[in-house]
Amino acid sequence: KERNANEPEFLQAVEEVAETVIPYIVKHDIYYGKNILLRMVEPERVITFRVCWVDDAGEIQVNRGYRIQMNSAIGPYKGGLRFHPTVNMSILKFLAFEQVFKNSLTTLPMGGGKGGSDFDPKGKSDNEIMRFCHAFMSELFRHIGPSTDVPAGDIGVGAREIGFLFGMYKKLKNEFTGVLTGKGLSWGGSLIRPEATGYGNVYFAQQMLSTKGDSFDGKNVVISGSGNVAQYAAEKTIQLGGKVLTLSDSSGYIYDEAGIDAEKLAHVMELKNVKRVRISEYLNKYPNAKFFEGKTPWEVKCDIALPCATQNELHEEDAKMLLDNGCICVSEGANMPSTKEAIKLFHEAKILFAPGKASNAGGVATSGLEMTQNSLRYKWSREEVDSKLKEIMADIHQSCIEYGKDEDGYIDYVKGANIAGFVKVADAMLAQGIV
Numbered sequence: 001k002e003r004n005a006n007e008p009e010f011l012q013a014v015e016e017v018a019e020t021v022i023p024y025i026v027k028h029d030i031y032y033g034k035n036i037l038l039r040m041v042e043p044e045r046v047i048t049f050r051v052c053w054v055d056d057a058g059e060i061q062v063n064r065g066y067r068i069q070m071n072s073a074i075g076p077y078k079g080g081l082r083f084h085p086t087v088n089m090s091i092l093k094f095l096a097f098e099q100v101f102k103n104s105l106t107t108l109p110m111g112g113g114k115g116g117s118d119f120d121p122k123g124k125s126d127n128e129i130m131r132f133c134h135a136f137m138s139e140l141f142r143h144i145g146p147s148t149d150v151p152a153g154d155i156g157v158g159a160r161e162i163g164f165l166f167g168m169y170k171k172l173k174n175e176f177t178g179v180l181t182g183k184g185l186s187w188g189g190s191l192i193r194p195e196a197t198g199y200g201n202v203y204f205a206q207q208m209l210s211t212k213g214d215s216f217d218g219k220n221v222v223i224s225g226s227g228n229v230a231q232y233a234a235e236k237t238i239q240l241g242g243k244v245l246t247l248s249d250s251s252g253y254i255y256d257e258a259g260i261d262a263e264k265l266a267h268v269m270e271l272k273n274v275k276r277v278r279i280s281e282y283l284n285k286y287p288n289a290k291f292f293e294g295k296t297p298w299e300v301k302c303d304i305a306l307p308c309a310t311q312n313e314l315h316e317e318d319a320k321m322l323l324d325n326g327c328i329c330v331s332e333g334a335n336m337p338s339t340k341e342a343i344k345l346f347h348e349a350k351i352l353f354a355p356g357k358a359s360n361a362g363g364v365a366t367s368g369l370e371m372t373q374n375s376l377r378y379k380w381s382r383e384e385v386d387s388k389l390k391e392i393m394a395d396i397h398q399s400c401i402e403y404g405k406d407e408d409g410y411i412d413y414v415k416g417a418n419i420a421g422f423v424k425v426a427d428a429m430l431a432q433g434i435v
């Protein structure tokens with residue numbers, strides 16, 4: 001704690017894991033007394049670097065770039081890049097730490113990492129984004145590689161940014177390799193990768209609901225965010241017969257009582273991915289919807305909640321509102337969107353609750369499938385990737401049951417995901433010795 005005193009998000013993520021994993025370590029001699037968790041919380045390597053670029057006005061801008069190479073016990077470092085003004089060491093270390101467990105859960109051989117910059121893509125021209133991405137990669141390239149560290153997208157890093165990053169990597173290394181995932185389809189990308197995190201989250205929630213003999217059909221679903229994860233969580237929800245009532249961004253949320261159907265969602269995608277404007281613009285086309293400025297959507301009555309925006313966006317009072325309104329299932333699309341206090345309430349109420357490291361693992365799992373296709377120099381069909389994704393989400397769900405089922409039959413998915421993720425990494429670290 002003292003060593004990381006200025007890193008609240010990192011401490012939050014570690015505490016959540018420690019609370020469930022330490023009792024398990026104490027009961028199992030092979031892990032006990034080996035300081036294995038202490039080793040896991042220290043990143044193998046942290047890289048910070050200067051990123052200088054020139055804006056459209058000719059001004060020189062300076063940002064800070066990061067890559068946290070957290071753990072490579074079971075495979076090359078793997079995890080996204082985030083471009084957002086709030087990015088700092090604490091946030092990236094929490095994300096990298098979560099990533100280690102998540103990647104372990106996917107059943108694929110990937111270690112954990114995370115990176116990014118405090119660069120704010122909002123309001124920047126395409127040329128500015130390109131210049132920033134090129135400048136960022138002109139340093140990062142020496143620390144990554146297809147068998148070393150394979151970054152992907154995250155908040156503020158989508159297909160456009162991955163393209164610019166890949167272009168500079170290829171130029172500097174003079175090789176065409178699968179060093180990034182989330183690539184375009186014509187240059188090494190995988191089908192279903194853009195959809196994977198959102199779809200995977202809904203597949204996971206579907207698995208949870210099926211333990212109660214229930215499904216998405218006819219359910220009212222509240223979603224936060226309107227970026228990559230939220231959009232495809234909404235798409236899959238609609239396909240499974242659920243009614244999507246809300247979407248949001250950092251300015252507030254929209255509520256459409258009639259439901260955001262496939263046509264309306266296509267409009268949201270146009271607003272967010274092409275025009276890159278605020279979610280409130282939805283009302284210009286659909287004036288019957290309402291916009292709640294500066295608010296999050298948890299006050300809306302629903303059966304299922306899918307937080308898909310950012311960390312710590314669902315607080316204790318939000319959890320109370322959700323429970324009072326009869327919510328039966330919360331499945332995290334974002335990383336650590338629910339605070340510790342909110343999770344406590346979900347557990348006490350014994351509703352279905354999935355932590356992001358389990359329920360949003362479909363994105364990185366499909367990135368793993370993209371890496372496999374790149375290595376094979378082969379391309380799987382949409383159906384093949386989607387069925388593998390479904391299978392992986394079902395396997396993760398099964399692992400959560402194996403390690404998280406309490407004596408009274410309640411499935412504690414937090415405990416299940418933490419222990420299942422831990423065991424595989426810890427076993428590999430023990431086998432490889434003290435390095």
Ligand code: NDP
Nearest residue numbers: 154155156197225226227228229249250309310334335363
């Ligand atoms: P995007 O950048 O595509 O979208 C992020 C969305 O969240 C936007 O609607 C954004 O609104 C909103 N948001 C971001 N920061 C804040 C904030 N501080 N307060 C309120 N709203 C905010 O990112 P993704 O959809 O890719 O990522 C969303 C979450 O999912 C993140 O937690 C990410 O780590 C996690 N995740 C993503 C994966 C992926 O494959 N993309 C994989 C696994 C997890 P605005 O535009 O106003 O900023």
